[in-house]
Amino acid sequence: MALVSLRNVSKVYPPASKGAPSVTAIDSVSLDVEAGDIYGIIGYSGAGKSTLVRLVNALEHSTSGEIIVDGQNIAVLPERDLRKVRLGIGMIFQQFNLLGSRTVARNVAYPLEVAGRPKHERAARVAELLDFVGLSDKAGSFPDQLSGGQKQRVGIARALATQPSILLADEATSALDPETTHEVLALLKRVNAEFGITIIVITHEMDVIQTIATKVAVMDQGRVIERGPVFDVFSNPQAAASARFVSTVVKGIPSPAELAVLRERHTGRIVTLAFRDSAVDQKAVFGEFSRAGVAFEVVYGGINEIQGRPFGHLTLALTGADPVIDQVLAHIRTLTTVTEVR
Amino acid sequence: MDALIDLLPELWTATYETLYIVAMTLFFGGLGGLLVGLGLYLTRAGSILENKPLFFVLNLLVNFIRPIPFIIFLAAAQPLARAVTGSGIGNNAIIFTIALAASFAMARIVEQNLLTVTPGVIDAARSVGAGPIRIIFTVLLPEALGPLILGYTFIFVALVDMSAVAGYVGGGGLGNFALLYGYRQFNPIVTWAAVLLIIVLVQFVQFFGNYLARKALRR
Structure with missing residues (x-):
């Protein structure tokens, strides 16, 4: 049984104005993410990949289909129950989304406060997490005093605070320079290897997929047009869009x-x-x-x-x-x- | 000048009354503005408690009340003030009316300041399982605190302005003092004494507000 399983999931946005057509962001997508995978989802802007990942922790609600997380169909759960589900799913963002009014330590402690953990337990866990991401010396700093890479490491520490089994990374390295990108990707690899956390990575950069993903799905216009082990898709892409992505990192056949x-x-x-x-x-x-x-x-x-x-x-x-x-x-x-x- | 010296006890009483009216209206109007502003923000399309009918009503109410010149609003709202405070005249009536008008003015400022909070941080809070109430108190208000303090400082000046017409409905304060002893008795020195006190008061509060906002923004 896959850890995250999408069954014919669609997301349709109602028309923006009267007479305008409704927008199908996700078009009957089925996808299985096994425990321990680093599953990459790649696509151009507007392909629906961010919407797709936001369905997994129900930040957005699907129009139809089943979204089974850890054996539970979350598409039918009421908001109250979803909050409990979200404690088991960490998320990191392109713009980091740290709370500017809180220090690094209190940002990392935030999910623990939400989860109702006692204060002494929070402090110990925060110290442990900051050590893991290498930012123990920044505990008292505010986010605006950090570099982009440091902010994302705080984001990762925060996402891991409640020991989730799944981590969603929504364009987590797209705002970072190439060197910092590789630092953050290396950290995500450690998260996967040391804690066995399943990671779903959304990106438009094939380089990211090549560096960390074990499996990849290529999205185009709300559909998954190709999927498989990263090696297979890279060495023998079937769809035209997949081939274009592969050609951005692999010098293959001359144009x-x-x-x-x-x-x-x-x-x-x-x-x-x-x-x-x-x-x-x-x-x-x-x-x-x-x-x-x-x-x-x-x-x-x-x-x-x-x-x-x-x-x-x-x-x-x-x-x-x-x-x-x-x-x-x-x-x-x-x-x-x-x-x-x- | 001699007239002003004779009037000093009245001047201090008027200053105290202005401070009292402004403090009370800042509290009640500020609270009302926070609630209505939060209501506007939370119920707007795409927000965490999206509610189109409620947003429509709140928005209409704010747009309806805000443009009414205060002195007209004071007269128009007198029956309501009488029903709530027991009297249509006096300081309590004026406090009620100013607080009501200020709530709707402040609501817009609160709404606008909350809109400056990046939607992403609300996503981040939702993604760790935070509910709406927790998001209001741990994300929205702390993240917008700096601009909110400046907004309240701004509304303070508007409150001083509104309190000046209290004399029309039997209230006190520096506005009443300037009208009664300065304007009506052809004594500009008395009027200017009131003006000077108001300038000092506003400057002091603006300075203090800026200081607090700077602290909140850590700049």
């Missing part, structure tokens, strides 16, 4: 414009080879070229690694007699996917 430039420099035949995992032995492939006496030059591509597994595409410009090249390519086709580009 038509890039190909035109390559063509100017190389008059011979150009082929793209796919490498995926250890299933394809690069040494064997390149050995075939050497044996046949076909010279090659790598002109485009890259090999990436997701969760320790390499994959990628290499585009080669070949020099040699046509029949020989045909023969070699026939051999290599038995080893991997070969695409001749013209």
Whole structure:
């Protein structure tokens, strides 16, 4: 049984004015998040990903469908009961959303106050959390005295205060610079590894997915258009939108414009080879070229690694007699996917 | 000048009355304004206690009462003042009427200040399971405290202004003093003494309000 399970969930906003069409933000989405996953949900602005994650802790209410969190359909729960459910789900935000009137320590203590924990217990837990996020020395500071990365670490400490089993991260690194982004992502990875907390990450940056997610769902216009283990989606994206996202972090197949430039420099035949995992032995492939006496030059591509597994595409410009090249390519086709580009 | 010296006891009494009227109206009007302002904020579309009919009524009420010139409102609300305080004249009647008018003026200021609180922090509070009452007291009011203090300082000046016409319905205060002993007896020095005292009072309160707001905003 998945920890979070969406069944045909839709969210329709009523028309903004009379006569205007209603807006379908989420269009019958089904999704299963297993305990221990770091589940990435990626999409462009307006794809519905933020709305989707806000349905999981009922900050917004679905129009139809079931939202099962830890075995309980929260779509039918009244607001009073939802407050208890939310204690078990932490959330961090793009704009951090810390309380400016409270110190760092009192921000982290806030969920504990809501949960009605006694004062001495709160103090101990806050100290423990600030130590975990490395901000013990900032306990007495106010949020406006912190950097963006520090604010998000306070946000994470606050979200973890009540020991939730699920953490929702809504564009948690989108307001941060690349270096700070990686610090925060590393911290989220620790949260997952050390406490076994299931994390749902919303982002528009494929880099974030590549760095921490184990599974990914690609959203477009309120629908999930592709999903699967991150390695599978990265190495072999099916939907066009997924391929566009993948191409933002993985240099794979040259675009038509890039190909035109390559063509100017190389008059011979150009082929793209796919490498995926250890299933394809690069040494064997390149050995075939050497044996046949076909010279090659790598002109485009890259090999990436997701969760320790390499994959990628290499585009080669070949020099040699046509029949020989045909023969070699026939051999290599038995080893991997070969695409001749013209 | 001699006239003013003779009138000094009356001047002090008038000053005390003004302070009394303003303090009472700041308390009741401030409280009323906070409640109506919170009501406006909480019931508006998209807010945590969204309630379109209630918002419509509150909004209409505020828009209806706010533009009425106070001296007309004072006359118009006299029957209500009589029903509530037992008399249509005197300091209690004027306190009631000013507090009522100030509630609606203050409501707008409270509403506007609450709107400056980022909706995100309310999401954050909701996401840890906080209910509406807790959000009001632990998020909304503390987060908007600085601007709210400035708003109350602003309304204080309006209260001094409104209290000046108390003399028309048999109330006291510096406005009544200036009219009675200055204006009607052709003695500008007496009028200016009252003006001076009001300036000092307003300056002092404005300074104090700014100080508190600065503390709340930690700037």
